[in-house]
Amino acid sequence: MNRSLTVVTAFLVVVIYAAAAKSTALVHVPLPRNNPLKQTEHEKKQNSPPASALFSEKKLPSAGRPMAIGYYPSGCLQGGVELPMTGPTWQVMRLSRNRNWGHPELVQFLERFAPLAAKATGWKGILIGDMAQPRGGPLPFGHKSHQIGLDVDIWFMPMPDRVLSKAEREDILGSNVVAADGKHVNDKTWSPADVTFIRTAAEQPEVERVLVNAAIKKELCRVESKNDGSWMSKVRPWYGHDDHIHVRLKCPVDSPNCRAQPPVPGGDGCDKSLDHWFTDSILRIKIPEFGGSSAGLKLKDLPPACTALLNAPASPASAATEEGEPRR
Ligand SMILES: [Zn+2]
Numbered sequence: 001m002n003r004s005l006t007v008v009t010a011f012l013v014v015v016i017y018a019a020a021a022k023s024t025a026l027v028h029v030p031l032p033r034n035n036p037l038k039q040t041e042h043e044k045k046q047n048s049p050p051a052s053a054l055f056s057e058k059k060l061p062s063a064g065r066p067m068a069i070g071y072y073p074s075g076c077l078q079g080g081v082e083l084p085m086t087g088p089t090w091q092v093m094r095l096s097r098n099r100n101w102g103h104p105e106l107v108q109f110l111e112r113f114a115p116l117a118a119k120a121t122g123w124k125g126i127l128i129g130d131m132a133q134p135r136g137g138p139l140p141f142g143h144k145s146h147q148i149g150l151d152v153d154i155w156f157m158p159m160p161d162r163v164l165s166k167a168e169r170e171d172i173l174g175s176n177v178v179a180a181d182g183k184h185v186n187d188k189t190w191s192p193a194d195v196t197f198i199r200t201a202a203e204q205p206e207v208e209r210v211l212v213n214a215a216i217k218k219e220l221c222r223v224e225s226k227n228d229g230s231w232m233s234k235v236r237p238w239y240g241h242d243d244h245i246h247v248r249l250k251c252p253v254d255s256p257n258c259r260a261q262p263p264v265p266g267g268d269g270c271d272k273s274l275d276h277w278f279t280d281s282i283l284r285i286k287i288p289e290f291g292g293s294s295a296g297l298k299l300k301d302l303p304p305a306c307t308a309l310l311n312a313p314a315s316p317a318s319a320a321t322e323e324g325e326p327r328r
Helices: 003-027 041-047 051-057 104-122 166-171 190-202 212-222 231-235 272-278 280-284 307-312 317-322
Strands: 067-071 074-078 091-092 126-129 152-154 207-212 233-237 244-249
Touching: 051 091, 051 307, 067 307, 074 307, 104 152, 104 190, 104 244, 126 166, 190 207, 190 212, 190 231, 190 244, 207 212, 207 231, 212 231, 212 272, 233 280, 272 280
Parallel strands: 091 126, 207 233
Antiparallel strands: 067 074, 126 152, 152 244, 207 244
């Protein structure tokens, strides 16, 4: 082969490559990394709205027989019923939240417990805080649990001797019974009736646990040390809970998909296990008022039945109460 022909060929190859590279550079358009039209199933799930937004939108319970579904901090409530806002010995607070719903066993428990607690403590009645949303599920703010209609917060502040207005029920602050250092109860706000209040709750057979601030548990240990404290094992220390108790009911028999919490350890809980709540590192932890948040959970984090429940029609009984005047 002719040598000059080889040189010319090589030259042409270089020129063509250079031109090609240049034109490629000019027309190169980077492919979008997050093309919304080409989302994978995984990405779709990642971008789905938080379940708390979907559940808090539902103003009425689902149709279907009452059932607690899932676990206290990851589940939902079928066929929820509403606790009346005002009863002879109770008033529901923070009505704007629409969280006075629960499994019928929770509502029946409160209707029975309210007069019992009033009689035992000498109070006019009890103030009831959050229960669950109409269909349960994660809440946009305030709690980790309260999702399956079996949790309720009850205030330490006794019910006043009159019906509170809607505005008062929004604005009144509960009375904090824990001292500023978090290590003791506050002598100015704590009273012996508070012990009776907690004991009355813990003694009810359907109650699984009563959560209180560790300083309150410590005080109970002090005053109950000489008594039969079999009810004390149900009273467990937890973050916050300084102006209310949190009562949790056992899974009802009608709810096969309700996951029971491991049983409380035996004994009165007045042992070394209580000490770690008073270490500096624990006292410094600022957990939100009610002990955490479930706002970030997605539908995929809940039992599949909760997705169906979210899309189910409203319970006809509850819809009837919505005709004409709104419930509140
Ligand atoms: Zn609570």
